[in-house]
Amino acid sequence: xxxxxxxxxxxxxxxxxxxxxxxxxxxxxxxxxxxxxxxxxxxxxxxxxxxxxxxxxxxxxxxxxxxxxxxxxxxxxxxxxxxxxxxxxxxxxxxxxxxxxxxxxxxxxxxx
Numbered sequence: 001x002x003x004x005x006x007x008x009x010x011x012x013x014x015x016x017x018x019x020x021x022x023x024x025x026x027x028x029x030x031x032x033x034x035x036x037x038x039x040x041x042x043x044x045x046x047x048x049x050x051x052x053x054x055x056x057x058x059x060x061x062x063x064x065x066x067x068x069x070x071x072x073x074x075x076x077x078x079x080x081x082x083x084x085x086x087x088x089x090x091x092x093x094x095x096x097x098x099x100x101x102x103x104x105x106x107x108x109x110x111x112x
Contacts, residue, residue, distance in 0.1 A: 028073065053097065060093045 046055045
């Protein structure tokens with residue numbers, strides 16, 4: 001995963017060019033890396049302690065927080081396709097959560 005991301009970054013640098021790295025950008029990058037580390041450690045700890053079927057739907061909250069941070073930090077409001085794609089991902093996760101719930105036991109019919 002790292003190699004394709006690095007290659008894409010290199011290719012895009014020829015098109016977009018390089019910008020000045022300001023103190024604000026460095027602080028944002030540092031904060032993002034700290035929060036990402038904490039989130040990964042917490043996610044692993046949650047899976048170790050609790051059931052995955054219970055904790056998995058909470059992972060979809062990252063979509064909501066990402067959209068909020070995109071608006072607050074970058075001042076960029078997502079378009080309708082972003083919201084539609086996010087809704088599809090959340091709906092699929094909720095469907096998987098509902099499908100994983102245990103079914104109630106049926107009473108025996110009495111036939112042999």
